[in-house]
Amino acid sequence: MNYLSIIVPFAGGLGMFIYGMQIMAQGLENAAGNRMKSLLEALTKNKLMGVLLGAAITAVIQSSSATTVMVVGFVNAGIMNLTQAMGVIMGANIGTTVTGWLVSSVEWAKVLSPSTLAPVALMIGVVIMLTGKRRSSKEVASIIIGFGLLFIGISTMSAAVDPLRESEGFRSLFVTLGNNPFLGILTGTVVTAIIQSSSASVGILQSLAAAGLVPFSAAIYIIMGQNIGTCITAILASLGAKRTAKTAALMHLLFNIIGTIIFSVVAIVYFKLINVAAGTGVITQTQISLVHTIFNIGTTVLLFPASNWIIRLAKKLGRVKEGEQEKSTVLLDERVLETPSIALQATVKEIDRMGKIVEESLLVAKNVLFAPKEQDIRFLREEEKTVDRLCAGITDYAIKLSSLQISEKEHQEISHLLQIVSDMERVSDYCENISEFAETIMERKLSFSDTGREQLQEMTEVCVDSYLYAYKAFQENDKDRALRVVEKETQADALEVQLRTRHIKRLANNQCEAEAGIVFLDALVCLERISDHARNIAEEVLEGIA
Known part of the structure; x- marks a missing residue:
């Protein structure tokens, strides 16, 4: 098997997917503009409001990493305290599932198949870009073009890995990941940390699932690892920031690690003791979206009552007293x-x-x-x-x-x-x-x-x-x-x-x-x-x- 002919188009498809996601997110963010400002103004110490805000913003900008980096910046600038940040972080994990549903829509909404919709979206976007005079028209064009590129990217990745259906070695690799929870979680963590986008990482997993390569158990462990890997962006963003901002990044990491531990135990018990056959079945793109959503919403529901404890633990590990700052320090990040x-x-x-x-x-x-x-x-x-x-x-x-x-x-x-x-x-x-x-x-x-x-x-x-x-x-x-x-x-x-x-x-x-x-x-x-x-x-x- 010529692996080069698989890797090159897969890498190109991934690049197109990430680029499409970025320009679509930028167009949505620019269009949202003052609405995002109003959302922030509505934020209170009520963590539930923070969860809703985090989910809304992440759904708009299509990246939980970007939202958490924003939160780190807000905490560093003194705009947001750690209690507010905790709510937004929990919500960001929910909002990031939107991209997965967009990708899996090719299964449950056939009219949205990349071969049909992507070229049409690109053509419409380009026409608006060339003929539109107002700034709002350009933003709408960016959203539509990004949407088209995202779908072409996922289609290219899926087509690139399709020959791997015949590779016993590749199938065995995923079976191993499904049988070994630690390796599955580690794989999801490392891949997501490298590309710094859980949405893109889920997109890769879905393209492999479209080729019928991913067992159910392996997908679940990889998804859990992806949630840990996405924390690397916020951690990197907190380097050089105040201790309070570092604590916000630490809260994100602790929240995802604790959620992963809880659901990993549940998954291991289920696949090893209750229903062994369920773990060996092939997962679909839609099922990946569903698992991703259930995992993130479930983690938020379970840990919401314990969120103050997570804040205190993060403060203790980060050795921070919230509110400590030099009066002359410029709180702009x-x-x-x-x-x-x-x-x-x-x-x-x-x-x-x-x-x-x-x-x-x-x-x-x-x-x-x-x-x-x-x-x-x-x-x-x-x-x-x-x-x-x-x-x-x-x-x-x-x-x-x-x-x-x-x-x-x-x-x-x-x-x-x-x-x-x-x-x-x-x-x-x-x-x-x-x-x-x-x-x-x-x-x-x-x-x-x-x-x-x-x-x-x-x-x-x-x-x-x-x-x-x-x-x-x-x-x-x-x-x-x-x-x-x-x-x-x-x-x-x-x-x-x-x-x-x-x-x-x-x-x-x-x-x-x-x-x-x-x-x-x-x-x-x-x-x-x-x-x-x-x-x-x-x-x-x-x-x-x-």
């Missing part, structure tokens, strides 16, 4: 860039966190001029360093995001976000400047006149309020608060001119200390600039709403 709509949401969340730090600084700066304390001055300087690091990291991430294939609306939103980040960072700079004025007051034992103190406090209230309104407007996309900022900034401008004029008169009349007077004027400038940047933030929010 480049793995999430593979899903731009969700990466954009992550960016907004990180800017929100940065804005909160600036708010805390501003509230300290509000009082530090009138009651300067060493710890407050030190706090403001440290917070400024934190904000600088966050600003640099967020800006770099947003620029990478803007270089991806995203909609014009998303490009505009990123532009608004970059400006908001810059303005927040400038507010933090002015808080540090105020801390320097406070240090001067403390070291030289300066004091403002009663009138000067009252006027500076009035200016401080107006300018701090302008930022607080702007930050809230950003958080809630609130037009009314944004318009309130514009009013506050106009008030701050007029007040700055008025107070400057009055203060210069006091200086001329020797009604206040000269050095304290200089600090007063410098503080006025800083506060007025804070209100300017608050207005900039508000205007970006208003433009975004419009």
Whole structure:
């Protein structure tokens, strides 16, 4: 038998299958876009909701590996906690069975046979690709073309291995795998780990089943091994990530290993003691899809009540305390860039966190001029360093995001976000400047006149309020608060001119200390600039709403 004539077309068919699956998934993902974002927003600590979400997303993108890599990225970025991640991981195992049902549809829906449907799908997809002008048309074309390529790939693989029907050696190999559960599981694990796709691995098994080569028992053990092998992608993705993200990948591995152990014991007892003949019968493509689905749903149902225990075990093995992180660490993961709509949401969340730090600084700066304390001055300087690091990291991430294939609306939103980040960072700079004025007051034992103190406090209230309104407007996309900022900034401008004029008169009349007077004027400038940047933030929010 010429094995080269089998291996070459089989490899080509596998490549076409994987490529078709990828471009179909990419088209579905792009079309889903904001819907996936909405699904993520709906995610709560309720693990059942997480299971449904994980199944839905995996069914769309046709890859449990991609979903779990996404989860690792979300955990690393702080978007998702381990409880939420556990639910999505369980759901991903269910969602990944969809590809198997697509492949086996050639058996239970004859009209979907590759020889009939694939060429038609490719032709329709190409026509839409060439004639469609809108982006949505291109995405639909990608879905249809990917569907056609996937079917041609599985057809090519099945045809390539058909001569192996006559190979006693190949048949004996599968009989051995069926008789030895460990070897069967190991084979499924290794093959899936190498190609990093359980869907593709199941597709290979189904193409062999179409040639009548796979015994029932061997298929079951290989399917169980495939579920373990698919964990390698998430484990590789967690390398270099935080311990919490590594723990998420570990949870995925533990979940699949425990499920495999449970169902392996059941299968061994059944095939060895109860119904020996059942294990030797040849399995069909549809039966593989059914076994794959029952195994993954069954594992989820069995282990769902024990999921908190799995989380605790993973934490213990990963030596992690959830929530531990440096304040200045940018919680944005480049793995999430593979899903731009969700990466954009992550960016907004990180800017929100940065804005909160600036708010805390501003509230300290509000009082530090009138009651300067060493710890407050030190706090403001440290917070400024934190904000600088966050600003640099967020800006770099947003620029990478803007270089991806995203909609014009998303490009505009990123532009608004970059400006908001810059303005927040400038507010933090002015808080540090105020801390320097406070240090001067403390070291030289300066004091403002009663009138000067009252006027500076009035200016401080107006300018701090302008930022607080702007930050809230950003958080809630609130037009009314944004318009309130514009009013506050106009008030701050007029007040700055008025107070400057009055203060210069006091200086001329020797009604206040000269050095304290200089600090007063410098503080006025800083506060007025804070209100300017608050207005900039508000205007970006208003433009975004419009």
